[in-house]
Amino acid sequence: MLTKSKIHQFTERVIKDSDADMTTVSIAGEKEALTRFSNNEITQNVDSIRYTFSIRCVYGDRVGVVSGTSLDFKNIKRFLETAKQIALNQRTGKKIYPLFEPQQYKTCKGYDKGTEDVTPQTRADMVKSAVKLCAKEKMSAAGIMSNAAMLYAIANSKGLFAINENSNATFSITAQTKNSSGWAEDSQTSIKKLNVMKDAEVAVKKAKLSKNPKSAEPGKYTVILEPAAVADILSFLSYTVFNGLRFAEGRTFLSGKMGERVADARINLYDDPFVDGIGGIPFDMEGFPKKRLTLIEKGVFREIPTDRKVAEMLKLENNGHSLGADDEWGPLPLNLRLETGKSTVDEMIKSTKKGILVTQFHYVNILDPMKTLVTGMTRNGIFLVENGTVKHGLKNLRFTQSIMDALMNTEMVGDRAIVQSGGFGGGFSVPAMKVRDFHFTSKTEF
């Protein structure tokens, strides 16, 4: 990736060459290498570096935004001229907030140089060892081994300059038999923390255990959701109930409920970019310092993300969650952290008379944002739990469930969280959960 000084030089040059009243430059860069495998062989192997820059020029109350990919100084004047034309060709203006002065930020840990520089041969060797284990069990393996580095920088004509770097190594594997599959994934800031053999073993074990699955009838069940399954549904809360603008406009489940009990008392949910490995950025997309938020405390709704516009609407402080000066989507919590509880997954299973253990969900989508009603399928390992033990694999089921109802019906929270970066400031940290009355609404054939 480019060095901090090269990024700084580019932003300084843009600001120097601009004749706008206000100029802001942001740069997102990603170096990503990924080895993909299926049917026990490498099928795709790619390496790319991408930069995207965005220039925002304000003339009076008119704004022009341009973006491009090449950080070449010779393009700057052309882009600035286009931004000016866009701004000056608008007949109506809008409210313009002043640019922020230089700020102080806390540090987000999450960059490892060695992870950025992993070679294709190292990735191939890691994949080979995992595939060998699956092949030995007569299973077909598919997955990825990737390493990436990401940077995000913002600078403005008031002298603000902020930059943050993250790295990520991910290994993901699906082991498949004729009628079952098992899955495991690990995502870390450093490749040294990955254990691909352990992941392969988990995937193989799940595939073995779910062989010859039986059908379960749709209905309400107690479910034990492994962390990946929790992440699959909890992530929807970010843009539905915790979108600051939607909240202010009365368009979320939580509108008008601040200070009210909205979840079981075991639920403590934060927006926390400072968790190691979550991929957080300590500032928002206007360069304002990001504050850690307590969204739900002991089941009570406490805080909502704001930017300047939403803060004004709600008469709250700006807590640094802007998605950009001209954003119309609304400030979001990008780093949801569900606080761990005290229970292991084994204890959840042992305490369950009849229930379903879920590895992960697939293709979850929102049906009714006001009710937080989502639907999706189970995937890669779903098991019947009876009288405290895992009995056998089940054919996959579709659920149609309100997420906030699930948080209210939570009976146990896991003692270990997975932490995963979603790239460019996004990511989450969630443990397993045991939830009663989880609604499965139809079944499928495998």
Added chain:
Amino acid sequence: MFKLGNLAIETAKHYGADYADIRIIETKNEDLNVRNGKVSADYSQTLGFGVRVLYRGSWGFASSDTLTMEEVKKVSKEAVLIAKASNTLQAAKVRWAKEDSYKDHWFTPALKNPFRIPLEQKLDLMLKIDEILRKKPEIRVSTVEMSFQNIRKWFVNSQGSEILQDLMRSGAGYSVTSVGNNDMQVRSYPASFGGQYYSGGYEIVEQMELLQNAERVREEAIELLTADECEEKVSDVIIGGSQMVLQIHESVGHATELDRVLGYEANYAGTSFATLEKYKKFKYGSPIVNLFADSTIPLGLATHGYDDDGVKAQRWDIVKNGVLSGYMTNRELAHKINDTRSRGCSRSQGFSSIPIIRIANLSLAPGEWELDDLIKDTKNGVFMDTNKSWSIDQMRLNFQFGCEIGYEIKNGKKGRMLKNCSYQDITPEFWGKCDAICNENHWDLWGVINCGKGQPGQRAEMSHGSSPARFRKVHIGIGNKKR
């Protein structure tokens, strides 16, 4: 550009590549957005290249956004090194289907270059629409969008092809969010999630009747707040054209991507129930169901001269008289169904992404019914349209889709408006329940601009043509109150 392209090919061959291709891609986008009267205008331009090589039957790919001779050489060498690493875990060599070499310049027919239409003219139209949409207090959010894209793509391969394609697409649409009665509802026009898109110029936007429909759409959004909820039950449904797009896309398009069928997407997007032993035998739907892929169809978002493997555009059957009859293929996998030539479905998001199999323009052939006659012929049912939500399992069997709006049909008459409409079924069972399809008077192509697939993730665009169709005894209103 072709000079740089040939330099990449020579370099890759020098380092041992058996096959190489390069795509140099320049992309221009203009995205305009008016939300509650506030304008956002974003113009972007990208330029770069991706080099793909085969070394002893294994793939390598590398890319860069620096278009110099030195960088082209460096990246081409890097692609070969990556292919050599891939070669250390190879079960079988890639078999690359034959294709003629072409020297050609292909471009999208477009009457009015949208990038030359004054910004003020485009924003004027958007602000007028926005004004109509926000005339009632129940409308909390109005969003009007326009988006234009121009891609210039230079393709060179080691088999002698030199192809330049100039692709243009234009789109527009709007949506309103109404709030009241302890509810929130959304209505969109001409389609949800950004509107309607075609390949072509600004003339497309001018023909959309955007202003003429704004008041109706606003009033529907308000009426939905107090409309009855679609009850959970088993019922006949007539699915409108814009919702059929998602039905075709999710339950036929992805299911017939040959890489999915063969397990290449098993860890991410999933596999498919439409496996090879079913080819040319499996009853995918009722005998009136005919679905065809067509990369040459006018106005399609996946309409082009050549795909990213350098294969010339074609039209072919996917489902013929209800039977599975074809797949989306590329040059690497065509031989798996004993085809000697690829169908030309290899596409990538841009210069930094490797081409993978993507859904082509895929359409349901029109039937014989007038929509009025179809409604008259339906005793009890629900008409649903405009997609709101979608979900389908990893083998493309169990799906559940939500629609923005529905109407009860009773004794052949369209009745009360219904909200929170959804339907769920199993793919071949659902298509087997199709007993009527409206004719060409009701048929249109609908653009999909947000199709995600692959790791690293890639976005692709394609179109699906359909007219409204009727399906018997379908589970609807999932999660709503039962009768």
